[in-house]
Amino acid sequence: MADCSYLNWPFFDARHRELAASLNAWLGATSFPHHVNEDKVDTACAEFLAEMVKGGFTANAVSTEGAALDVRSLCLTREHFARHSGLLDFVFAMQGLGSGPISLFGTPEQRAHYLRDVAAGKKVAAFALSEPEAGSDAASLTLTARADGDHFILDGEKTWISNGGIASFYVVFARTGEAPGAKGVSAIIVDADSPGLSVVERIPLIAAHPLARLKFENVRVPHGNLIGKPGEGFKTAMATLDVFRSTVGAAALGMARRALDETLTRAKTRQINGAPMAELQMVQAMISDMALKIDAAALLIYRAAWTKDSGAPRVTREAAMAKLYATDTAQEIIDAAVQLHGGWGVVHGHPIECLYRDIRALRIYEGASEVQKVIIARQTLAQEAP
Known part of the structure; x- marks a missing residue:
């Protein structure tokens, strides 16, 4: 199980810790496949959504009454889902992003007609x-x-x-x-x-x-x-991405945590020359880098989410930093996990191989890494000197 000590950081309230606990319990009792064939993806999405509704988590993706979306809850949900299944995370994320403009700017009639059914899994x-x-x-x-x-x-x-x-x-x-x-x-x-x-x-x-x-x-x-x-x-689109870009970083964080968990098990149990692979200093250095990048990504993600939840009208710079760093470093972490798993890391359907394929798109959608760098630079240049 991934390290949960970060939930004690001051970014979180009691309700967020309760959400994380419920997500862990639900995911521990519900099985989702690592790999889904292309010809079965539509069916799998429908099944995942139905299970998510039973768990009561789809309501976190929308704001039916016009209240602000809780970005920390969105991030925690995506982090936990992505740690178990990239497709499960996708299903939840698209319920949120796809209806995000309505949550943020929709009329009461639009919210009533669409968002309640999105929360109930009746509309995709x-x-x-x-x-x-x-x-x-x-x-x-x-x-x-x-x-x-x-x-x-x-x-x-x-x-x-x-x-x-x-x-x-x-x-x-x-x-x-x-x-x-x-x-x-x-x-x-x-x-x-x-x-x-x-x-x-x-x-x-x-x-x-x-x-x-x-x-x-x-x-x-x-x-x-x-x-x-x-x-x-355009303003609606950018405001929506301002909320959901941090959650892309959270999904990458969940994948990175899973890669580290799998790697720790591998390093402790794989014997090389009569000793666990974890005793090799080169392996320890790789694990150190993975752990460091995970904590740094988490800090950036939950800083952005906390800032938005605290009432900031825009978190463009913070969200761009969170998405850029978390997705790029998750790619590095998962690549290192493949290396440390040896041949198993490239076996079709192995959790690490699935993570290797799942992570790549996160560096492209909702603004590629290069776009995030432009955003960060422009936002930084626009700041007034003290």
């Missing part, structure tokens, strides 16, 4: 931002939503959309034309069964996840599905 959410030629540069979106009476008509494509093909609805970021660039984008809820919306491609990944390219052809959506004000979609 998706966040549709990326396009074939617009990933991290969200201001370059080309999918259009033109006004037509009391409706919008959407035309264009989205791609790299998590939960694509299994979602009940998509929060779509579309160009409504109020101004050039980022100021002309709006956030609109589009139900998955809307005429003209189609899944034109499912995209297989190194670690199986439901991912798709979507096409919008004259998709009519009621004006009441607009989230916030026209032209404020």
Whole structure:
């Protein structure tokens, strides 16, 4: 079991320690496979979501009454889920991210219609931002939503959309034309069964996840599905990522903790020249580096989460630091774990091999590592000198 002493840090309240205890108990009593085949991923996601609802954890992903999302609870949940299964973490994360704009900026009617069902596992959410030629540069979106009476008509494509093909609805970021660039984008809820919306491609990944390219052809959506004000979609997207980027770091932290746990067991039980591998100084140095990076990542993640929960309007710099450091170092930790496991580390379906595939995408989605460096630099340069 991973080290839980960090829960005594002042970043956490009693409710967070109780949440961690309930997550540990539930995960200890519920089995989730490390590896899921691509052709079974949709079924697995539905089964994982159903189990999560039984455990009572999906409610943590949304804010049905308009209260602030508890970022520390989101991070703790993702950390614990990712330690057991990358796909389990994905299912929870997308319920939160996909409905995040509604939690943060939705009307009471939108919250009532969508978020209660998301919390109950009756609706599956998706966040549709990326396009074939617009990933991290969200201001370059080309999918259009033109006004037509009391409706919008959407035309264009989205791609790299998590939960694509299994979602009940998509929060779509579309160009409504109020101004050039980022100021002309709006956030609109589009139900998955809307005429003209189609899944034109499912995209297989190194670690199986439901991912798709979507096409919008004259998709009519009621004006009441607009989230916030026209032209404020980019702000909505960035505010949502401001909350959830820290949680990506938390998922990476959970994977890194699992890698260290597996490595400690391996090092203590594997015999080399009649002694445990753990007695080798080179192995001890690698374990030291793993433990150090894990604690440093945890400090950055829970600093960002605590700062947001304490009322900071934005934690752009803190969240970028948390995501960048946690995901990059988790990759290093898991790579070291593969090395210390020898041949077992590359056996298909072994926990370490699964972690090696699961971690890679976290350094790309919700802003690649390079984008996080740009954000950190700009935020730092913008600070006034004392």
